[in-house]
Amino acid sequence: MVGNGVTDEIFDGNALLPFVHGMGLISDSIYEDVETSCKGNFYKYYSEDTEDNNDDSCSKSFQKVDRAIEGLNVYDILEPCYHEGDSNSAWMKAAIANGTLPKSFEELGFTNNNDERHLKVRKRMFGRAWPFRAPLKQGLVPLWPQLLAQTRHVACVSDVVASSWLNNNAVRKAIHAEEESVTGAWELCTGKIEYSHDAGSMIPYHKNLTALGYRALIFSGDHDMCVPFTGSEAWTRSLAYNIIDEWRPWNSNGQIAGYLQGYDNNLIFLTVKGAGHTVPEYKPREALDFYTRWLEGRPI
Template sequence: MVRFVVVASAAAALLLSSVAAVPEGHLVDRLPGFHGALPSKHYSGYVSVDETHGRQLFYYLVLSELDPAADPVVLWLNGGPGCSSFDGFVYENGPFNFERGSDPGGLPKLQLNPYSWSKVSNIVYLDSPAGVGMSYSLNKSDYTTGDLKTAADAHTFLLKWFELYPEFQSNPFYISGESYAGIYIPTLIDEVVKGIEKELKPRINLKGYLIGNGATDQDYDFNSFVPFAHGMGLISTELYEDVSAACHGTFWGKVNDVCQEKIEKVHWELKDLNKYNILAPCYHHPENQELEFKNSSLPSSFRMLGETERPFPVRKRMAGRSWPLRTAVTDGRIAMWPELNGRSLPCTSDELANAWLDDEDVRAAVHAKSKSLIGSWELYTARIDYYHDTGSSVVKYHKKFTAMGYRVLIYSGDHDLCIPFVGTEAWVRSMGYQVIDHWRPWYFGEQIAGYTQGYEHNLTFLTIKGAGHTVPEYKPKETLAFYSHWLSGEKI
């Protein structure tokens, strides 16, 4: 059991007083919907990453409730591509739980989240790339973007952010995220490492990164859904043997006609499941779901989603957090499906986040631009036109960074059919590292919370029992436990 103690040290007090003055105008002194004192200092605002084009990235910083002067600084990125990191702030590991207000159509009520990652770390939520969430550009050509431009902009953001907050330059720095952030993070780390090698200032004190249910390698990710479905008892052994024989282990892309027929049968068997958590309900009636997708080119196995249990259940689950769900990949160019853009996204019920983040009083409080200037907040932006990806795999980046000594945690909710843990485990094993901590359970509250395996070069793979695609949302207690232990270098 992890215990949290608020440290009122002289160093922490000095940090808080110094940060309060810099940068000017970024201190958040109130939040509509929340009553009482914030448990730590909050800051938010824009950082320009391109003065010529007027490209501005929006961030929200939550200082650690433990010891902000010494605790790590952790950057959080949601996926998509095109998903606002306020998704994580509102529904996953942020400082609040959101619940409906007493007045219909009114602002949500905010209650403190006892399992916020700010319990043990300073955490920065970044809307990236420009056009996502509250981030924007004055040049609409910036909304044709891709992995490399996104990584370069995020690196520029970090350099300027640490200039704004020099107090944190010596703190251990980690990058975290989930889903398509499995692509965002390695490409950003590559920029950071190159900057360190070039001795760019300020020097970023990078120590490692952690990724949850991350898109990583198309072959491992896309080919894992059939074995996962069989292992979870979602399809029969007869169907599994038929599709395996017809497809020879390749269940996506250019396959033969017999294989495609068998895959479609698997899709049909799974179509009414919540693919982000097979244990959770799906809130769309199948007939309505089929109508919404009748002209879609997306596979039916990624079209229906449900909900999660939280202290304050607030939303229905949605599609689009990672590449199988939202995009079509052709020659490295990801087309954003019109029927899946912005507010028209099927299977989404994010009224609370939309109601809160589109309120002009809230925007003023967090120093975000008004709707009249940048438009409504969207969980998945309709502004990104095309997204150029870096290729089919980023495993080479993980090999590079682990060999350099950076600490890496790859974790998976074990009931996610979007990016199944079996594919993630397979690519981790494919790196060929020696196992130094053999497969074993890890515990929370004297109960098995999942399984883990440790490798040489500071690489750890971890599952979270019963969690779906967005692990902190489904298992907030257990997530804070492994997060706290890993950050502190303790054995999970």
């Protein structure tokens, strides 16, 4: 089971443009201009080690896309974009210092009888996620500090509450973390970790495992712009397995919760409607529903 997973440099690199166009974030004319200028190979625009990234016409066309989406939260385009030093951050820092956080923050992680989490809490929590535009290829995987270079702040994300909570002595003790004097303070997307990828595209691995008979569920929150569902849909289709369950909605709590397509060799591609990069964070009930059904071997 893989959720919003970076899988292949080309498929994931080419996924952004159709996603932002399909979501109405860029105009038809911008989409057509980039299609023409980049000749369908959008992923080369991000490449660091190919002469194709010096293609002036492609680069200039894609700058229009960048300008259109730069103010969006990449992990869920429906979520707010928080800015470093804005009034929200200042208010939260002051509230934490004074011990006057509202009830929703005091109940951080609380789940009520309807399995719905407090949205106001979720908007302000953030864990490690794949950095936007970090391609899946052999070599060092650039994390946010390397991508941003001049600033430690991850675009649109507020880590005020997460930092305060994870640096609390009682919390550190409860999760068996070393004392701050030993490991230092918790930091959002620290640059102290280096991760190198040496396996290339994951598609051959998926092909091998599914051909051996292992079941696979590839799911995507359909509002994640960091690893768009358009790339996952494309690479699962590229395996060229026969479609045995044609694109259809799946339900949770009596409502359409997303869409799925089933293939030979026990492969399913599934979207979760309205979810971002970390599906259970945004849609816990729906995530539990499809997860439970899949584990039990029931139809989703």
